[in-house]
Amino acid sequence: MFKEWRHRRAAQRVKPGDGRPLKRFRWWQSLSRALFHLRLMNDDGRQMVYAVDVRHQNQSEGHVKAHLYLDGRHHAESRVPAVFPVQGGTVEVRASSFGLKRCHYVTAEGVEFPLVPDAASAEGRRARLDRGHPALSRWIGFLSVIVLVIGLVLLILQLAEQVTRAPEGVAQYVGTFASPIDLPAWGNVVLGLATVAASTERALRLRYNWLLDGGAG
Helix, strand or coil, rough: CHHHHHHHHHHHHHEEEECCEEECCCCHCCEEEEEEEEEEECCCCEEEEEEEECCCCCEECCCCCEEEEEEEEEEEECCCCCEECCCEEEEEEEEECCEEEEEEEEEEECCCEEEEEEEHHHHHHHHHHHHHHHHHHHHHHHHHHHHHHHHHHHHHHHHHHHHHHHHCCCCCCCCCCCCCCCCCHHHHHHHHHHHHHHHHHHCCCCCCCCCCHHHCC
């Protein structure tokens, strides 16, 4: 029920577009923009080309906006999470701190299909790596998970140490806890950069886990 209510709220946020043309993806926008495409057939058999354009760094009023284009023209816009009505269903867009965690076409029957990333985008290049070198792609994905797990474990250890050392904490009940791993300042910086890179890599594949990727944010 909550999911349906949230879905309706997102659909109500959609505003009509202004008809401006879709701008081509530029290489320097790799970390600041996501562009996905969807091809559908309308009732008379004509192909319709949708595009979802999200500018991660171009925030309005403190939130990210997703823009829907139809046949190259601005058709609608909404803050994320967004639910755009399209031919035969909806396009759902959700963002994380590192990119997109969802950009899917959901049919009226509930069947889901991920949109195709633009070939020039970072998501498109990551998808091309997955197609051309699947073994390497799997290893990169596995490494990203390992980095995030290590970061999460160290975070839990540090939090446990801080809580038990608080003047009026839980130490009087459970005793103090000393983390067995004490990274130097440079080690924490390196680990922080590695976790950001790992979550960004997963966002390029629309992978998201609230514990791993949410904790990294």
